[in-house]
Amino acid sequence: MAANKPNKLAFLSMPAPASYVAGLGRGASGFTTRSDIGPAREGPSAEVVADAQAKRGEEPDIDPEQFQDPDNEYGLFAGTTYEQDDEEADKIYDSVDQNMDARRRARREARENAELAKHRAERPKIQQQFADLKRGLSVVTDSEWESIPEVGNLTRKKRRRDERTFAVPDSVIVGDRAKTEYENSLDTRQQQAGGFETPADSGALTNFVEIGQARDKILSLKLDQISGTSTTSGSASSVDPKGYLTSLNSVVLKSEAEIGDIKRARMLFDSLVKSNPKHSPGWIAAACLEEHAGRMVAARKLIKAGCEQCPKSEDVWLEAARLHNNEDAKVILANAVQHVGQSVKIWLAAADLEQDVKAKKRVLRKALESIPNSVRLWKETVNLETSAADARILLSRAVEVIPLSVELWLALARLETPDRAKAVLNKARKSVPTSHEIWIAAGRLLEQEATSDPDKPVEARNKELDVVDKTIEAAVRELRRHQVLLTRDQWLKEAEKCESDGSPRTCEAIVKATVGMEIEEEDRLDTWVSDAESAESRGVVGTARAILAYALKVFPDKRHLWRKAADLEKAHGTRESLDKILTRAVHHCPQAEVLWLMAAKEKWMAGDVPAAREVLERAFVANPESEQIWLAAVKLEAENGELGVARELLVRARTVADTERIWMKSAVFERQQGQHTVALETVSTALSKFPKFAKLYMIQGQIHQEQKNYPAARASFAAGLKACPKEVTLWVLASKLEELDGKSIKARALLEKGRLVNPANEVLWAEAVSVEERSGGAAQAKAMLARGLQECPSSGILWSMSIWAEPRPTRKSRSVDALKKSKDNPMITCTVARLFWAERKIEKARQWFSRSVATEQDRDFGDNWGWWLRFERQHGTPEHVEEVIKQCVAAEPHHSPVWQSIAKDDKNTGKSTKEILELVAQALQ
Template identity: 80%
Template sequence: MAANPKANKLAFLSMPAPASYVAGLGRGASGFTTRSDIGPAREGPSAEAIAEAQARRGEDGEIDTEAFQDPDNEMGLFAGGVYEADDEEADKIYDSVDRAMDLRRKARREAREAEEAKAVRAQRPKIQQQFSDLKRALSSVTDEQWENIPEVGNLTKKRKVRDFGRTFAVPDSVIVGDRDRGVMETSLDERQQSYGGFETPADDGGLTDLVEMGHARDKVLSLKLDQLSGTSSISGSASSIDPKGYLTDLNSVILKSEAEIGDIKRARMLFDSLVKSNPKHAPGWIAAACVEEHAGRMVAARKLIKAGCEHCPKSEDVWLEAARLHNTADAKVILASAVQHVGQSVKVWLAAANLESEIKAKKRVLRKALEMIPNSVRLWKETVNLETEPADARVLLSRAVEVIPQSVELWLALARLETPQKAKGVLNKARKAIPTSHEIWIAAGRLLEQDAEAPEKTPEERAKELAVVDKTIEAGVKELRKHQVMLTREQWFKEAEKCELEGSVRTCEAIVKATAGMDVEEEDRLGTWMEDAEGAEGRGRVGTARAVIAFALRVFPDRRALWRRAADLEKAHGTRESLEAILSRAVHHCPQAEVLWLMWAKEKWLGGDVPGARDVLARAFETNPESEAIWLAAVKLEAENGELSVARELLVRARTIANTERIWMKSAVFERQQSQLSEALETLSTAIKSFPKFPKFYMIQGQIHQQQNNFAAARASFAAGIKACPKEVTLWILAARLEEKDGKSIKARALLEKARLVNPTNERLWAEAVGVEERSGAPAQAKTVLARALQECSSSGLLWSMAIWAEPRPTRKSRSTDALTKSENHPLVICAVARLFWAERKIEKARQWFARAVGSEVGADIGDVWAWWMKFERQHGTGVFKWMC
């Protein structure tokens, strides 16, 4: 019978729970156990029971871990072992190995310790080592010097304190002697009178001649001087002492301090050790000799360098140093010995040649050197430089290029000495000998240019030969590329600038023409060439810049900016003829460029060619009939030259053809300048109908009415302008000034208030409001308005400059400091500070601040700053400043 499945399913309820079971753990309950879960605590087995159980199982007792701490202690490890003969023999072998290794390292260890001790002694020598040379010098002290050594006095304070305050009675002999100290005896005693005053009785009863004693003293002094000069007065040779320069020589003696003497001694010891340990080290001998030379011991220095020459005969530096330390005669002998050991040293031969004073002797030495070293370019150059005749130099250079065919310098020097026809042959040979040299190709181009510039050549011949220069340089660039000589554009441009500097302008242009397009992307060509031209011009190489722009114009003949750059370059560095030539070509390629036409016409006008300027403008009209700038330039030309009717006709035609605001404005201004006010007003009325949003029409109209004292019409003009152009600040200001001039300051204030509502945070309107209050005689109100203005326009330079002058004199400096900070060094504030210095008579400071004010781009465009500076220079300027103003 099958069991009940439901009863089997619930059978776990009667089963005991697992040992780790925790009720509710799966639902987040935290498990814990209590004493009731694990039962009561029981005491563990005793130590005796544990030991008995281990004995039954055959286990050892507890192991002592302390026995294994020391690896050299084998009592714990092998306490139960037996020490046999094999163990003893092994220990003896290990001991012998340890002793052998210790002996092996002993010599190395002792050497290292000795070196360390030596280094320590070198840095901190013992007292006896520092004074060893002084001890050795004591052997030369004489008995008399020993006897003259003063006794050591009492240096303690005890005796001084004890003797302080003690008095002694002065003997009468001291008082009498002190009395007679300054007395001069003018009489002779009897014995002196009997001997004539020049002889005294000697101790032996004879006479002592004082005159003879003086002569003997002079003779001894002369003998000492002769010994110092190295000559003898007995032999009759003259003394070599310079009496005038003797004191100067004494002044040139260098007195060394104790520190320097100590340094010299240490350096002497170090270098002495160096040359003894390594006598074949030439720099050590040179340094040791230099130390002695610095110490003033030339004899020791010469001995050291002589020893250096003996130990290092193959070092040219030692021989050269030895020659330097000796006089000329000895140096010749030294260098003669040097060439026996280092005959291939160019420096030694050149030093020997420099020692010779005669040209013939120098030539002889150098030619002997060339026999030993025929492949030295420097020796050949020095030999050629000594020749005064070109023929002799040409012969030497011919031989030099045969011996050293790879020297570019020698080939070029030979080409310069030859005639133009022979020079071409020399350069052809050089090109074949050195196909990788670009200098030869450049020299060939310069030679062709020089030949073409000969005065007897006609212009056609000159042009044809100059064209050969371009072909030569171009062929040279291609040939160099074949031989894998890849010079960069920058290197070629440097060569071009070098040619320009040396006067070969045509060769410079040929180099630029042949290499300007190298390594330049097609889209970057124009910008790259413009940068090249600007860089060359900045370095003062105008010819190179001109050549770069000319090459760029061949590639981009229709670029207005490029033609403008070429015109500016000619205007700055060229002549008027060259500038006009550039501009004529420019307008041919860019006929729509108004600026180029105007520049050409202006240059014609400045050159005094007024008909030529008219012709240029007429041609400009043909290509630009509606150009406002060309019409106005034509009007200005006629008006400046007195052709007023022609100018008026041109303006009428311009208004018909061009019909722009500026032309109408210039027409009204022209009539106003000619005092034709009615025609001007009529022109303005017509213009306002066509262009009602142009504010200058209303300004000019209102000013003309104001000039005629027609305030109502002027007020109407300004009102119409404000209505049409409410954002034009100048119209508001002109309207306010009109009311102020009419005596209606209240209305002016109202206008400015309304203007500030339409144009908030405008510094000009606030400045005008301050000016209205000042002109009305209300400085307190003006200061209040200025304070409000600074709150609204906190960084305005115009308002801050006004705030400086609104302050009393003592507080203006502090106010100017705040103004500079708040306005971020605005030019108007800087100008105000300059005026403060001007008021304090600080002229140089004021000039510096005026220059600083116009130094920025913003300051350069402010006319007030320039006006104040001009006034300052007219009053205080001298020289160029006054002339400029």
């Protein structure tokens, strides 16, 4: 029985079943090592896989198409053949698909970008989340870094020490032993007589005389080499004994690598000049190499050989002249003109070598005898003449010899009197009928002649200037007849050149004659406006003015065109020119209220109040129901002390125009005059007419607040919030009223409700933060600020408050984040400027203040001007202060919190922009 008992451990020697995974029943998963996937082990065959699937009861995967007969296909198009028309149809369908995809691509890419930006905003990377913390590490001091404890071994395991030993070689031991031993035996080379053999005992004698002579000879060769001369060349040495030691400082010591490069290059150039001796650049390069190596004698020999081999190359002769001194160069160039007498460069180089003006003239006249048709030689000869009469004679001869040179004709015309200059230009026009420069010079001459006499009557001067226009028109016509077709851009460049040369009427004539060329009729207006803007940006105001003047002749009824012309004259012209433009503008566009207002304002700013009244009276006739003109008339009378007239105008305006803004201005006017009862009655009447106008509720509530009637003010603001819940200013005023009444909790509740009605509004969040700060809750203010930045991530005012809430060391890094998020908001740039101001970086602060008012939109932000003025008063000069005030007055800002609170205060009614700026600068903290 014992023999037949089965062995329970026999399964250990049994082969494992197919696809067996050890520990799979306990939840383990199989793994393979690197040795399992090498070339020595192959994967299971298809039969083994099928056998394993059969044992598990799985059905093998069968490809449904593996038994499909390709000749017996089934389907809609089975049995058909793929022909050429099928291929064309497929191509058409593909092209349609591509076009449809291209049409949808822009929207799809925009949607994908928006989704990606939203995803990145919701789930930023770890690197972005901790960017500000990583920047904060920059302020950690060295002592703080050193005080950080070492991490040490946190595994709580004993590490084995590496106690490997090595056997020391015998050579090291023997060498160390030999260091301490002394040699106590004599040298085997000693002689029997004792001592070593000396040169004197060997019979050799030292000749010190020969050594001294050799030294002197080497020194003389060195001196000759440094001086650039040698006794073997036949010329005397030119060493300066006084400046020799000083000149040694300029000797460049070359390294072995440079010497090796020079030797290789010398070999290459030597091969080049030997294989191709008629190649002049090879001789020049070889001579330059020797010059660089400091071997002037060799360089001169090489260039001399080059002159002999290439006598017709002017470059070789010029290089030879350069490598020699002045006297030798004259001899070389004298030989050069024997071989290349038609080279202008040779003659000009020979003239440059002469120090005397008479000698220069003599050389150049000899050159003109050889090359009479060289314009450059004639110009150089004329430039040497000191008297205008001699230069005129030379130019007269020059234009006879070279009648096609426009430069010479124009130079001659400039030297002649006006009457003779006309004759010269007529001859030049006949000789060179294809030159537009001659026609333009004729126009400039006529303009100069017309404007030279200041006592000339205006009518006569205008008639003469009209001839300039006719001349340029004839120029364009004649040039076109001779097939000279200058483009429109080329003509405009010539006009700009005339303006810069002091000929504005010629510039205007060119613009009139050519600005309409090569333009489609429907594109003329846009093209001319863009041309005028680009010309103004380049500083050529006359060209821009001429383009707009021509455009206004073609389109006299375009309001925006007149506005551009008026803005151009306001920026770069005079009061008279602006007045002329505006007078013409209101004549052609009587319905344009802006032009009437600009005309009246310019008269008023010039101090001519009656003329401003007259302009507004004519504007009333053309626009009887215009509220802007009515309000401008009221402002004119009120600020000039005519309060009764202003009140009557408001009464008439409420009857004629009857707009909400006129009613509002009427209430504001009565409030400014202290008539609070009349102002409240006016507001009540206006609210019955315009119940949705928020500013009426604001005025009513502010009047009650000034009278300490808080319940009535609260009722006015509540009615306004009910009628206009989207008006942010009403929520802020209501909150400030509650805070003034000592009810900060209600103020917070109002702002919370306002944020629910107006989500993502930076003004409401900023006011909520200010309420917390005024209540003394710094932690609550910081938390509120963080919530506001989450909802308004690009808000300039919130980022500015966040920067100032940070400790001083981290403000700069916070400002970097603010600039990235807010896209250069003017409040952020002003805040950065204030940070530099606090760090005493004056120039950087001034640059950032300038950036904060750079664009037209930024210039409307008044608080930035106030901060800049405070900065310049503390650190700038009086000129800097005046420049800031001047720019601010020109910008006329109207917005920003402090500026609006001061400008709309009843105490500051009628004050100028400069006075408001001073008050803002004093109020800022």
